[in-house]
Amino acid sequence: MLYDVIIIGAGPAGLFCGCHLDPNLDSIILERNSRPGIKLLMTGGGQCNVTHDGSIKDFLIHFGDKGKEVRQILYKYSNDALLEYFEKRHVKMIKREDGKVFPQSLQAKDVLNTLVENCQENQVQLQYNRVVDKVVYEENHRVFKVYSRDQHYLAKNLVVATGGCSYPTTGSDGRFFEALKSLNVKINSTKPGLVPVFIEGYAYEHLSGTSFEKAKIEVYRHDKKIAENTGDVLFTHKSLSGPGILDLSRNIERGDILVVNYFNKKSKEEAIQELKKHLINSKLEFNTLIRDYFELSKRFVDTIFTLCHIDSHKKTSQVSNKELMEVANKIMSDPLRVKDMGGFETAMVTSGGVSLNQLNLKRLSSAENEHLYFAGEVLDVDGDTGGYNLQFAFSSGVFCARSINQETGNNEK
Numbered sequence: 001m002l003y004d005v006i007i008i009g010a011g012p013a014g015l016f017c018g019c020h021l022d023p024n025l026d027s028i029i030l031e032r033n034s035r036p037g038i039k040l041l042m043t044g045g046g047q048c049n050v051t052h053d054g055s056i057k058d059f060l061i062h063f064g065d066k067g068k069e070v071r072q073i074l075y076k077y078s079n080d081a082l083l084e085y086f087e088k089r090h091v092k093m094i095k096r097e098d099g100k101v102f103p104q105s106l107q108a109k110d111v112l113n114t115l116v117e118n119c120q121e122n123q124v125q126l127q128y129n130r131v132v133d134k135v136v137y138e139e140n141h142r143v144f145k146v147y148s149r150d151q152h153y154l155a156k157n158l159v160v161a162t163g164g165c166s167y168p169t170t171g172s173d174g175r176f177f178e179a180l181k182s183l184n185v186k187i188n189s190t191k192p193g194l195v196p197v198f199i200e201g202y203a204y205e206h207l208s209g210t211s212f213e214k215a216k217i218e219v220y221r222h223d224k225k226i227a228e229n230t231g232d233v234l235f236t237h238k239s240l241s242g243p244g245i246l247d248l249s250r251n252i253e254r255g256d257i258l259v260v261n262y263f264n265k266k267s268k269e270e271a272i273q274e275l276k277k278h279l280i281n282s283k284l285e286f287n288t289l290i291r292d293y294f295e296l297s298k299r300f301v302d303t304i305f306t307l308c309h310i311d312s313h314k315k316t317s318q319v320s321n322k323e324l325m326e327v328a329n330k331i332m333s334d335p336l337r338v339k340d341m342g343g344f345e346t347a348m349v350t351s352g353g354v355s356l357n358q359l360n361l362k363r364l365s366s367a368e369n370e371h372l373y374f375a376g377e378v379l380d381v382d383g384d385t386g387g388y389n390l391q392f393a394f395s396s397g398v399f400c401a402r403s404i405n406q407e408t409g410n411n412e413k
């Protein structure tokens, strides 16, 4: 059978593309796993942070240097359009104070089920356990021959929505990039994105789960500051994580020095001046003063005192300026050398992938072969944490569907 459209990959990008194809087209999604959307079910800790609140214009800076290039894709199917889509399908969404948007049920499966049902309503077939390992374009007949082990499928249009390389056990392991090379598709080298950072002599292992709101993180390479970010920082068993670190990770390399300010509310000078006054007037123990002033947990402050080799039970009247400076420095500019970056098994996204340079971005298809489309993380586009990556997967999926509908003279339902 000759299909109008084959979509490879039943992740959010592939499924959402299927949801927006004209139902009169003969369409099929081929998925290697025995079920769809395995990674989607893991998003937002299983709660699925579908998108971010606010103007879609504000999304662009969250895609690094790719923001400008993907502008039209996001503008043509914005966060508001996505919310309207789910509202219409009775999946209520909630906006958190930090701007992240989740289904009210806090269940990623509600999002996934909606997409799968909508594909079925749209007459899009879904076939599982179909790993696509090779694709050939037959110029003479203008068809794609899509191979899955001993079977092959024919299609006039092909949408590649195979994801990147992160969390390879979910099915997106990057192997399909090799197959794409035979179609003359240029792949920019891939590396893990949104990853935790491993620190030399990590001293916060026992504080796993401790987080700091709106901490400031600066990145130094060869004594020069090369990047900074403000965001939540989380100590895990083995690494530094949290949105503030993950979003900055694309700028960090092994050997860099991170300088973390866990109390980013005042300048260090101001804090030290105020603390000096407290030292004179207070009858507290030094550690209690520090805990109260910086609003930090006892366990963290105890660790700071241990690292600074200072007796935490000292009366404030006995604390020297040097000791005060040492403790304040550790809390407001903690220097941490990067031992390593998280790999694909811990990366929330993939940096790199199908190069945007060789695409016709007005259609999201290859400039060489206008029937070959790409959607989602397979593209060399990666966003910050906060719902930006799923929004891109959804927006690019719709974009491909609309290009195909237009090309074939059909309309989406």
Ligand SMILES: Cc1cc2nc3c(=O)[nH]c(=O)nc-3n(C[C@H](O)[C@H](O)[C@H](O)COP(=O)(O)OP(=O)(O)OC[C@H]3O[C@@H](n4cnc5c(N)ncnc54)[C@H](O)[C@@H]3O)c2cc1C
Binding pocket: 008, 009, 010, 011, 012, 013, 014, 030, 031, 032, 033, 036, 037, 038, 039, 040, 042, 043, 044, 045, 048, 049, 050, 051, 130, 131, 132, 133, 161, 162, 163, 164, 166, 167, 170, 171, 172, 173, 176, 347, 348, 349, 375, 376, 377, 378, 386, 387, 388, 389, 390, 391, 393
């Ligand atoms: C732990 C975790 C949490 C995350 N949380 C969030 C979040 O809360 N919000 C957010 O915006 N983003 C989040 N992300 C990122 C988000 O999940 C991805 O950006 C998104 O899933 C990309 O969608 P996609 O459809 O392009 O690719 P994928 O979701 O990776 O789907 C690709 C599909 O293609 C299939 N496939 C691959 N190769 C083949 C082949 N050869 N043949 C057939 N099928 C194939 C795969 O099995 C998979 O089902 C998170 C990522 C991780 C890992």
